[in-house]
Amino acid sequence: MDTVALAILALGAMSLVLGAVAIRRDRPLCWQFALPAPLPATGEGRFETVLDYRPETGQAHAPAILPRDGGLSVVWFEGSAEAQPDVDIRGVDLIRNGDGWQVSDPAPRLTRAALGRALEPRQLVVTLGNTVAHEAMPGRFFATVVSVGGWAMAAIADVTMSPAGPVTARKLDLSPILNRSFLVKSPMLAYADGSHALPAYFEMGPTFGALVRFDAKGRVRDRRWMRSRRAKVIQPMIVPLDARRALAFLRDFDRSGTLWLCRSADGGQSWSAPEPTSRPNPSAPVAALALGDGRILMAANDDATAPDALILSISGDEGASWREIHRLSGPGALRYPMLRRVGDAIALVHSTGGKRGIAAHIMSASWLAAR
Amino acid sequence: MRAAVEWAGLAVVLGWAGFALAGLWAGPLGASAAGAAVAALVLARRGGLVVSGAMALLSPVGVMLPALALRHMAAAWGLPVAPFATAELLIFLAAYGLFLASAMGLVPVDLYRLGYAPVPVAAMVLAVCGYGLWSGALFLPLVAVAGQALWVAGLGSSNWFDHVLHAMLVPVVVVALIARAG
Numbered sequence: 001m002d003t004v005a006l007a008i009l010a011l012g013a014m015s016l017v018l019g020a021v022a023i024r025r026d027r028p029l030c031w032q033f034a035l036p037a038p039l040p041a042t043g044e045g046r047f048e049t050v051l052d053y054r055p056e057t058g059q060a061h062a063p064a065i066l067p068r069d070g071g072l073s074v075v076w077f078e079g080s081a082e083a084q085p086d087v088d089i090r091g092v093d094l095i096r097n098g099d100g101w102q103v104s105d106p107a108p109r110l111t112r113a114a115l116g117r118a119l120e121p122r123q124l125v126v127t128l129g130n131t132v133a134h135e136a137m138p139g140r141f142f143a144t145v146v147s148v149g150g151w152a153m154a155a156i157a158d159v160t161m162s163p164a165g166p167v168t169a170r171k172l173d174l175s176p177i178l179n180r181s182f183l184v185k186s187p188m189l190a191y192a193d194g195s196h197a198l199p200a201y202f203e204m205g206p207t208f209g210a211l212v213r214f215d216a217k218g219r220v221r222d223r224r225w226m227r228s229r230r231a232k233v234i235q236p237m238i239v240p241l242d243a244r245r246a247l248a249f250l251r252d253f254d255r256s257g258t259l260w261l262c263r264s265a266d267g268g269q270s271w272s273a274p275e276p277t278s279r280p281n282p283s284a285p286v287a288a289l290a291l292g293d294g295r296i297l298m299a300a301n302d303d304a305t306a307p308d309a310l311i312l313s314i315s316g317d318e319g320a321s322w323r324e325i326h327r328l329s330g331p332g333a334l335r336y337p338m339l340r341r342v343g344d345a346i347a348l349v350h351s352t353g354g355k356r357g358i359a360a361h362i363m364s365a366s367w368l369a370a371r
Numbered sequence: 372m373r374a375a376v377e378w379a380g381l382a383v384v385l386g387w388a389g390f391a392l393a394g395l396w397a398g399p400l401g402a403s404a405a406g407a408a409v410a411a412l413v414l415a416r417r418g419g420l421v422v423s424g425a426m427a428l429l430s431p432v433g434v435m436l437p438a439l440a441l442r443h444m445a446a447a448w449g450l451p452v453a454p455f456a457t458a459e460l461l462i463f464l465a466a467y468g469l470f471l472a473s474a475m476g477l478v479p480v481d482l483y484r485l486g487y488a489p490v491p492v493a494a495m496v497l498a499v500c501g502y503g504l505w506s507g508a509l510f511l512p513l514v515a516v517a518g519q520a521l522w523v524a525g526l527g528s529s530n531w532f533d534h535v536l537h538a539m540l541v542p543v544v545v546v547a548l549i550a551r552a553g
Contacts (some may be wrong), residue, residue: 019493147427219529
């Protein structure tokens with residue numbers, strides 16, 4: 001036997017050992033959703049606007065809710081215009097103060113330069129986009145990062161924050177195409193074992209929604225997709241119905257004029273082909289939240305005659321029908337909603353004035369129960 | 372540690388680019404000096420716009436690109452390097468095109484996600500070793516196992532394919548095929 005053959009056999013033996021190590025330490029993913037407890041509908045019914053921020057110039061868009069002690073932070077991207085090389089992440093803290101909310105002044109939270117230095121390996125960051133809280137790791141969030149090109153060349157960075165700014169960051173390994181074209185918009189999804197999954201989407205020409213799973217170290221361990229041949233579906237908003245079943249509402253990038261929907265019956269391992277719903281949608285993302293009592297709360301631009309209005313609706317039949325409970329309008333288009341529980345209340349954030357401002361509202365469970 | 376591995380890979384790849392350009396005018400010694408200078412510059416200027424932009428473009432660098440770069444430089448120095456057969460390059464290009472198409476959702480199977488899972492990765496690495504044994508070539512098994520070692524150690528991407536493949540292989544292989552046709 002020649003030297004090359006012996007060397008290859010030795011490599012094969014080494015591979016067997018490496019494979020055994022990897023298989024032995026791999027932990028199977030849990031595919032059972034964690035369901036939220038019902039909100040206690042006690043106290044006064046209130047819907048209050050706690051933030052109405054409008055920068056003097058430029059755009060502020062795509063707000064996200066980050067949990068924090070005593071309240072929440074709202075962060076968004078802001079600059080001369082979307083995807084420009086002067087966009088950074090800014091934000092405010094909303095702290096519960098008796099019956100009201102104390103709001104800090106808007107301030108930079110994540111700059112391109114600081115993120116570039118924190119990324120491992122260090123690299124250029126040209127612009128920033130949507131952010132989402134890392135529910136499994138307090139103090140961290142996911143940011144949409146563009147180093148080269150536009151949104152189609154974006155990647156998702158997992159950023160660890162300190163009060164002074166980003167400490168470390170790394171891009172999620174999601175694509176073999178120079179690790180490009182994955183973005184975030186919707187909040188993470190909880191599983192019964194305490195792990196979380198990240199809804200994401202791919203938009204390099206072809207589009208699809210994805211559900212990203214992580215290992216114990218926070219590295220990508222799996223991804224499952226929501227793929228359509230009939231629409232360019234992006235920005236999946238996933239709502240669990242029980243331990244195994246979930247709905248994913250999807251925006252159609254192609255402007256079919258309707259909201260799309262796909263379903264999972266196996267904890268998110270597979271998703272049905274997305275179908276158009278009867279709900280109008282001006283190619284805008286929606287926010288949805290399981291209320292824990294079988295109802296789903298949704299914030300969406302689903303009035304075809306008033307596509308700029310943001311409408312809160314409730315479904316009691318797993319999304320088959322919806323009842324409008326509240327309407328927010330103007331100035332300009334209200335877009336990119338996000339909903340999240342904050343203690344015994346629900347926070348709603350969205351952009352205002354066609355990407356020219358940020359609003360945040362807090363609604364109590366009693367207010368919802370009365371509708 | 373991930374950063375160190377990535378920077379070493381980028382320094383080799385960009386150093387090779389310097390080597391190849393200088394090789395148009397200089398012999399192996401001069402070209403190697405130019406390549407080493409470029410590699411040193413990469414490591415020294417990690418925060419600079421050009422180098423951090425190159426990292427942003429090429430990361431995760433993986434094993435294959437630096438390995439091909441080192442292989443090319445070794446051949447220029449006269450070391451025995453068995454070239455890939457034209458048929459091998461053509462089959463690779465077709466298979467890799469299918470792989471990229473699947474990652475973009477253009478075919479119904481997501482091949483890329485196999486690279487996160489230990490059993491498929493172990494099977495693929497052993498298959499590459501088997502191919503190397505059959506063809507009598509060490510290079511591909513070496514890259515496959517080195518990529519598996521980095522993947523298991525958590526150094527670099529959590530997907531094995533990112534260690535052993537790279538989108539820049541498409542232009543590299545196309546240029547190699549065109550050069551052969553000429």
